[in-house]
Amino acid sequence: MMSEILQQLLTQEEELQFDAFTHQDALQLGLFIIQIANEEVGQGIAIHIENDEHPLFTHYMAGTSKDNAYWVNTKKNVVNHFGHSSLYVGESYKAQGTTFAESANLPSSDYQGEGGSFPIIVRGQGKVGTVTVSGLTGEEDHAVAVAGVRRLLASR
Template identity: 75%
Template structure:
């Protein structure tokens, strides 16, 4: 396993919640929006949901309906594979193939690109997703991870 894959798995191990409530979803979403405004300087889409329904959605100025597609396609990867969408895409690249060649999944519903990260509660597992769209996949991933770190005080 290469260093990138190890780092991505380490993030999933490190960035876990003791609990994840609707209020935490709101704080996480607002933290990511603040990061986009203050540090990135570009508009992004942020979507957070639990296994049942959306908890936070915000599309900043500069986003478009295309971001709806990317949010859903990346979120679907986390829900299916149980890892960040960046990890899943990078894993297939490391194996010398592409996400779509390896999985055979529809590109209309799945994209192994960075930007969606599992919301993990210790002792419970994955309870939802946080997804960012509007930048490169790596930057989307970083915004989601930085938001979680900020919320967790790490």
């Protein structure tokens, strides 16, 4: 039996899919997330969006630091490795009564099962990239990334 949080996170991934995802979409997504940070969060965050080949958008707002680069990288790597949001992956270990750090057998220098990175999924194609937010709690980072994706999809 899957926990409610895990089911909600999987539902987000099924629901928040694109018909296509272009470089221009990445720019718009990044700008929407900055807007959300300014209007709703009220503090600076780091935003990084890439396709599976290279970065498409990176912005570190005032108040962020080089520590955010570590978190962006390690959360994004989790999505690329597991194919699900970093929050889902972290929660899936908790649901098994352990933690990502204890049981994933991946180096913490490169992987952190904390919320904030979300897969960019194109229907019929699968994951084509990631959107990652850092600077808040893992749950808040995840919520901001998801809110940005929702806003981009709603703008179409």
